[in-house]
Amino acid sequence: MTRHLLWRGMLAGLIGAFVAATFALLFAEPRIDAAIALEAAHAMPGMAEPELVSRATQKGFGLYTAMMLYGTALGGLLAILFAALHGRVGRTSPRGLALMLGLVAFLVIVLVPAIKYPPTPPAVGLHETVRMRTGAFFAMLTLSVAAATAAFMAYRRIATQQPLDRLLIAIGLYIAVVALLQLLLPKIDEVPADFPATLLWQFRLASIGTQGVFWLVTADLFGRLVEPRLSATTLRSWQVAS
């Protein structure tokens, strides 16, 4: 059973990433080009390094490859999480559960980390601090997932019978932990003084939008692919077949 879900999760992630990469090509790549042009204008004459990978490859084949590797990996993890939760939480339909997981994933691994460490275009960020920034970003990401897991476990254990109260307490717990973490983690502000604020905003919006498109398409497609397979009769026929 799990392997059927895993296949569909990876397929949904692959297609979701393809759609998201196309979205990025249309809406984000112009901002990246603008940021690179600014970077080049600031570079000292004669210091420009030769391009190892051309811009055309970076925004075409490279972008699609990166997104689709990312998408397949996270689509697989979505399927595993779905396998563990299906039949154990609530009474939502498979599509409802898949969409809910997609929304939670977008909030917990995209939006909340981006509040503390928003995505940055080329020309923003000092080369010397890349290790510290990578460590801080992954700490934020991991701790956000841990806080969400803790909030979910709290939701299941809270004694009150009011489902909305339990949900609000769990969300409040997640927000409290994440807000405290964001207070404690190192502050990073490396935007050059003359970097256009509008370009920064547009890049960040396009970047978060790309990931929103990825999660929406992946989660819904996954739900549509698994729903007909998860009826009681189909489960029984699989049991006979395997």
Next chain:
Amino acid sequence: MASKTAVFDDTRPIGTIPAIPLADIAPWAVFASVVALILLYLVSTEQGAFALFQGTYVHEFVHDGRHLLGFPCH
């Protein structure tokens, strides 16, 4: 497969969907997590903060995806 038979038993009321036993999920979960971590490392970090391979080709190739997915790039 014995556990599967027990869980997907016909005696359960129609309409309630049985959960997949966690023991069935575990090997897939571990394998998928390991593969996902390796792929995510290559897309997000290789030749940025750390480098297993020499040069900057991987970094340059996934460059735009890395920026757009919010990972620190350079």
